[in-house]
Amino acid sequence: MILASAGNALVWVVWVVAAFSCLGSAVAVVTFSNPFYSALALIGNLSSLAVMYLLLSAEFVAAAQVLVYAGAVVVMFLFVIAYVGPRLETPWSGGPTWQTIGAVAAAGALLVEIVVAVGMQASGSLSHSDKVGAAFGTPAWIGRVFLVDHLLAFEITSVVLLVAAVGGVILGSHTKRAV
Amino acid sequence: MSGPNVAWYVALAACLLGIGALGVLIRRNTLVVLLSLELMLNAGNLALIALARHWHNGAGQIFALAVMAIAASEVCVGLGLVVALNRRHLSLDVDTLSELKG
Numbered sequence: 266m267i268l269a270s271a272g273n274a275l276v277w278v279v280w281v282v283a284a285f286s287c288l289g290s291a292v293a294v295v296t297f298s299n300p301f302y303s304a305l306a307l308i309g310n311l312s313s314l315a316v317m318y319l320l321l322s323a324e325f326v327a328a329a330q331v332l333v334y335a336g337a338v339v340v341m342f343l344f345v346i347a348y349v350g351p352r353l354e355t356p357w358s359g360g361p362t363w364q365t366i367g368a369v370a371a372a373g374a375l376l377v378e379i380v381v382a383v384g385m386q387a388s389g390s391l392s393h394s395d396k397v398g399a400a401f402g403t404p405a406w407i408g409r410v411f412l413v414d415h416l417l418a419f420e421i422t423s424v425v426l427l428v429a430a431v432g433g434v435i436l437g438s439h440t441k442r443a444v
Numbered sequence: 445m446s447g448p449n450v451a452w453y454v455a456l457a458a459c460l461l462g463i464g465a466l467g468v469l470i471r472r473n474t475l476v477v478l479l480s481l482e483l484m485l486n487a488g489n490l491a492l493i494a495l496a497r498h499w500h501n502g503a504g505q506i507f508a509l510a511v512m513a514i515a516a517s518e519v520c521v522g523l524g525l526v527v528a529l530n531r532r533h534l535s536l537d538v539d540t541l542s543e544l545k546g
Contacts, residue, residue, distance in 0.1 A: 276447030284456050291460055291483050295467035300475045307479055314486055317456075320447065321497040326489075326505055333512055338482070338519050345523045346475055349530045368469035376462035383454055397500050410502040411509070418506065422513045429517030436524030 280320060287313040298353050304342045311335045323402040453494035460487035474529070474536045478522045485515045 290309035297303045311334045318327035400406045411419050460483060467480025489508045496504025529536060 273447055280448050280452070284452075287456065288459060288463070291463040294476075294479050294483060295463055295471065300473055300479070303476050303479050307482060310483065311486065314490060317453065317490060318493055321453070321493050323493045323497070323505055323508075326493060326508055329509060329512060330489075333516060334482075334486075338516060341519060341523060342475070342479065345526055349475075349526060349536065352473060352475075352536060365470055368466060371469055372462050372466035375465050376458055379458040379461065380455070383458070387451070397497065401497075401500070401502075402505065406502070407505060407509075411506055415503070415506045418510055422510050425517055426513055429520045433520040433524040436521065436528050 276320060279316065283313045283316040283320075286310075287317070299351060300346050301343065301351065304339055304346060307342075308335050308339050311339070321402075322397060325402060325404045325407040328404075450494045450498040454491055457487045457491040457494070460484075460490065472537045472539055474522075474526055474538055474541070477538060478519065478526075481518065481522075482515060485511055485518075 287310055290306045290313065293306035294303045294310060297306060311330060315327040315330045315335075318324075318330060464480045464483030464487060467483065468477055471477055471480065489511050492504045492508045492511070496502065496508075526536065529541070535541070
């Protein structure tokens with residue numbers, strides 16, 4: 266019993282640390298004036314989200330998050346930022362304009378809307394907690410679910426990735442075309 | 445589940461989505477807008493995985509992996525656009541890129 270409560274406290278500590286680093290790095294992504302630092306802050310955000318996924322017993326998704334996002338997507342961002350050169354932009358300079366006021370109001374309204382909708386719809390059904398099986402979220406389990414139950418989604422995802430790759434090559438090719 | 449229950453995760457996902465939406469609306473640099481879009485997609489992923497754990501249903505994790513693939517495609521096309529704009533010496537400010545406006 267003491268061991269179980271100590272484990273609970275440890276999970277809470279890990280959750281709070283991950284949540285604060287997640288929110289802090291998200292704010293950093295939005296507020297840094299240099300896009301290079303924003304991309305670096307996104308790595309912190311993705312890593313703390315991977316910790317969240319581990320707490321939610323989604324081991325495979327956590328590994329894919331680190332490999333695909335922090336490993337591939339952010340590196341691509343960093344390459345493109347280095348390619349186009351530093352373009353500093355100070356989002357809060359010049360005092361509040363109608364655009365920033367409207368943006369803050371719209372984002373706040375979105376947040377309030379989600380919280381109210383989820384709170385009204387869930388109304389207590391999200392509060393119970395229980396155990397899942399040990400296999401939940403492991404690579405073997407994900408592989409079986411993906412390739413047996415959701416095979417069509419898997420194949421369509423591969424087609425989407427192929428189309429996006431072809432589109433990226435066409436957009437980035439050097440041929441001169443009429444705009 | 446020991447530790448925080450799923451409502452905490454959903455609340456965190458809502459906050460992340462709000463921060464990402466603020467970034468999309470407030471920033472002018474195309475690259476930072478794309479980074480903020482990544483934040484919003486990740487907020488959706490967090491909610492999906494938390495609710496998959498809550499309902500003991502694998503479909504949420506599969507959906508999260510599909511969202512990851514879509515995000516990679518979006519970054520591929522978006523960064524291709526940024527490189528193409530930069531090659532034509534156009535500005536990367538989203539307020540000046542209004543030629544496609546109807």
